[in-house]
Amino acid sequence: xxxxxxxxINGLTLGGVYALVALGYTMVYGIIQLIxxxxxxxxxxxxxxxxxxxxxxxxxxxxxxxxxxxLAFALILAMGYCAMLAMAVEKVAYKPLxxxxxxxxxxxxxxxxxxxxxxxxLTQGVYDKAYPTEFTHGGFEWLGVRVSYMQIxxxxxxxxxxxxxxxxxxxxxxxxxxxxxxxxxVMSALxxxxxxxxxxxxxxxxxxxxxxxxxxxGLYYGSVRYDMGxxxxxxxxxxxxxxxxxxITGAMIGGLIIGMVExxxxxxxxxxxxxxxxxxxxxxxxxxxxxxxxxxxxNVDDTRV
Amino acid sequence: xxxxxxxSWQYFGLGxxxxxxxxxxxxxxRDGELHFAATFAVWLRVAVGATICFALxxxxxxxxxxxxxxxxxxxxxxxxxxxARAPRWMLLTPVxxxxxxxxxxxxxxxxxxxxxxxxxxxxxxxxxxxxxLCGLLDLGYIAFYGVGAYTYALLxxxxxxxxxxxxxxxxxxxxxxxCFIGYPTLRMRGDxxxxxxxGFGEIVRIVINNWMALTGGPNGILGIKSPGIYIPHxxxxxxxxxxxxxxKLEYLYYVILALAAFTIVAVHxxxxxxxxxxxxxxxxxxxxxxxxxxxxxxxxLLAYALGAVFGGLxxxxxxxxxxxxxxxxxxxxxxxxxxxMVVLGGMGSIPGxxxxxxxxxxxPEAFREFELYRMLAFGGAMAVMMLVRPAGxxxxxxxxxxxxxxx
Numbered sequence: 001x002x003x004x005x006x007x008x009i010n011g012l013t014l015g016g017v018y019a020l021v022a023l024g025y026t027m028v029y030g031i032i033q034l035i036x037x038x039x040x041x042x043x044x045x046x047x048x049x050x051x052x053x054x055x056x057x058x059x060x061x062x063x064x065x066x067x068x069x070x071l072a073f074a075l076i077l078a079m080g081y082c083a084m085l086a087m088a089v090e091k092v093a094y095k096p097l098x099x100x101x102x103x104x105x106x107x108x109x110x111x112x113x114x115x116x117x118x119x120x121x122l123t124q125g126v127y128d129k130a131y132p133t134e135f136t137h138g139g140f141e142w143l144g145v146r147v148s149y150m151q152i153x154x155x156x157x158x159x160x161x162x163x164x165x166x167x168x169x170x171x172x173x174x175x176x177x178x179x180x181x182x183x184x185x186v187m188s189a190l191x192x193x194x195x196x197x198x199x200x201x202x203x204x205x206x207x208x209x210x211x212x213x214x215x216x217x218g219l220y221y222g223s224v225r226y227d228m229g230x231x232x233x234x235x236x237x238x239x240x241x242x243x244x245x246x247x248i249t250g251a252m253i254g255g256l257i258i259g260m261v262e263x264x265x266x267x268x269x270x271x272x273x274x275x276x277x278x279x280x281x282x283x284x285x286x287x288x289x290x291x292x293x294x295x296x297x298x299n300v301d302d303t304r305v
Numbered sequence: 306x307x308x309x310x311x312x313s314w315q316y317f318g319l320g321x322x323x324x325x326x327x328x329x330x331x332x333x334x335r336d337g338e339l340h341f342a343a344t345f346a347v348w349l350r351v352a353v354g355a356t357i358c359f360a361l362x363x364x365x366x367x368x369x370x371x372x373x374x375x376x377x378x379x380x381x382x383x384x385x386x387x388x389a390r391a392p393r394w395m396l397l398t399p400v401x402x403x404x405x406x407x408x409x410x411x412x413x414x415x416x417x418x419x420x421x422x423x424x425x426x427x428x429x430x431x432x433x434x435x436x437x438l439c440g441l442l443d444l445g446y447i448a449f450y451g452v453g454a455y456t457y458a459l460l461x462x463x464x465x466x467x468x469x470x471x472x473x474x475x476x477x478x479x480x481x482x483x484c485f486i487g488y489p490t491l492r493m494r495g496d497x498x499x500x501x502x503x504g505f506g507e508i509v510r511i512v513i514n515n516w517m518a519l520t521g522g523p524n525g526i527l528g529i530k531s532p533g534i535y536i537p538h539x540x541x542x543x544x545x546x547x548x549x550x551x552x553k554l555e556y557l558y559y560v561i562l563a564l565a566a567f568t569i570v571a572v573h574x575x576x577x578x579x580x581x582x583x584x585x586x587x588x589x590x591x592x593x594x595x596x597x598x599x600x601x602x603x604x605x606l607l608a609y610a611l612g613a614v615f616g617g618l619x620x621x622x623x624x625x626x627x628x629x630x631x632x633x634x635x636x637x638x639x640x641x642x643x644x645x646m647v648v649l650g651g652m653g654s655i656p657g658x659x660x661x662x663x664x665x666x667x668x669p670e671a672f673r674e675f676e677l678y679r680m681l682a683f684g685g686a687m688a689v690m691m692l693v694r695p696a697g698x699x700x701x702x703x704x705x706x707x708x709x710x711x712x
Contacts, residue, residue, distance in 0.1 A: 111687025
């Protein structure tokens with residue numbers, strides 16, 4: 001029983017991270033019907049920015065005196081950086097292709113993904129880069145379940161970001177504009193919504209969430225690698241599809257489910273550990289085959305499925 | 306300077322400043338110090354290159370370069386006309402003679418590169434059937450290459466089945482794998498299909514990586530035999546066949562040349578057959594094709610299986626040539642590279658794919674010192690190609706009039 005609770009806590013942590021990345025996919029897909037392949041690389045860039053900033057601050061002694069301030073500072077800077085990166089990618093590779101075929105944009109996105117991944121490799125090196133971990137130790141035991149402060153921190157930040165995003169999308173003007181553009185681009189443009197700006201903002205928000213996920217994964221596992229974005233990217237996309245693509249609540253639920261399934265399958269299915277990456281793909285294929293609209297999705301027209 | 310051009314230069318400058326901001330944290334914060342000069346040096350090179358390209362682009366757009374470009378375009382058209390009028394054998398004969406004589410003219414290194422190019426031509430043409438002809442974006446194509454390679458490797462190591470017997474077996478296995486993957490996925494369209502095929506490609510790789518008992522896992526399989534032939538042998542009037550393993554690079558070159566020639570001819574024949582027309586109809590408008598009586602599901606499955614066959618053949622050769630296979634050769638990046646060849650060369654165009662394979666395999670060999678930047682350039686080139694020349698370097702000649710791809 002303790003073991004199960006332990007796995008549930010781990011699954012919740014991982015699922016929260018997937019949910020953050022899945023939101024970027026689902027928002028972009030909802031607004032311009034594009035699978036943003038470069039999103040996984042934005043996530044990796046967030047992880048790298050975290051290790052760069054935290055290492056610098058640790059070397060300046062800031063992490064010893066104000067560790068929480070340092071972490072928050074790195075998180076915010078990395079989110080800002082990735083938002084800028086995603087906006088640049090959108091302006092260079094997707095915006096000029098608004099009128100082209102879907103295949104062209106998809107291939108352009110794939111090209112950007114390869115470009116960014118190799119850009120990270122060239123600037124940061126091929127090998128794993130270790131996070132400074134002096135301040136991430138510690139934890140407590142509760143009813144026989146070991147919970148580290150790191151996990152609590154990840155869960156708290158994830159929850160905070162999800163609440164912030166919900167407020168942004170459902171309570172503010174820009175959120176309303178985003179929802180309107182996702183629903184009908186032509187009509188929303190007719191009533192005076194600047195769709196290019198809205199699309200840019202969507203990319204920026206999704207990237208900021210992915211950057212936060214990247215830092216938290218880096219802190220959790222202790223290191224980052226230039227190709228760390230690929231597999232979590234696909235799993236997060238599977239989460240977005242599972243929740244119903246284009247649906248923000250769906251992406252959060254989907255992320256949690258994928259994280260849970262992965263951890264539980266690795267724990268309870270024999271040889272599940274080696275095949276843990278397969279489960280997300282199997283869920284993705286199963287959902288697309290049997291339930292293409294996902295858990296929370298609306299009807300999809302025939303151009304998608 | 307007109308107002309429009311001033312504005313575009315302003316945006317360009319903004320873009321360069323933006324690029325510096327993005328580049329600096331990655332290069333400038335190291336070992337607890339902030340460096341500005343190193344980033345600036347890198348940035349300056351990129352900025353100068355980008356400025357030259359942008360200036361040329363603006364000049365071309367403003368019509369200042371017409372004096373240079375128009376004669377060039379005229380010359381290109383004239384050459385194209387002459388080539389179109391020349392009989393086909395006149396164009397093909399020199400190419401075939403060159404291909405046959407190649408090993409006698411070159412050293413081991415050049416033969417090695419040529420073998421690589423030919424393997425990728427086979428792969429590219431196979432993928433071309435799926436992506437170029439039928440319009441199904443397949444991001445897990447390398448899985449079939451893997452299936453072919455492992456089929457030959459296992460048959461050769463455990464049962465010592467000769468290469469030539471294995472070729473059709475590998476092709477069949479790959480086709481069966483294609484049907485297995487295609488059956489559940491082909492009901493989806495467009496980008497969903499892309500992500501699901503990507504998932505399947507990864508599943509195949511993960512299974513190969515973890516099924517220790519069968520595939521040896523990450524260690525791979527060693528001791529695969531080269532292709533062998535029987536050559537007639539006369540000793541003292543008695544006649545016998547001697548078995549010769551084709552280990553020398555030039556022999557292997559001829560094997561893959563034959564495979565590539567087979568692939569080219571086969572894809573060409575498919576392209577201009579009834580099946581090929583059905584594929585193109587599905588690519589242009591699936592709903593309309595179905596309405597006109599094309600059994601879209603069956604033909605999509607067929608496209609998948611046909612593409613897989615060529616991938617399987619190339620895979621069998623790859624295993625026979627390396628005499629070693631491991632899951633590392635079948636990663637997503639290989640799929641992306643084959644796809645890049647098809648896209649850069651021109652989707653649906655056989656000479657285009659050959660050109661794409663040459664450009665992506667042979668060209669980087671010429672710039673050996675920039676090896677590290679190869680994949681960076683691939684990614685960038687893929688995005689840029691979609692902007693400036695979405696149809697590819699050598700677009701497929703289209704017959705008749707068709708609706709534009711605007712979906």
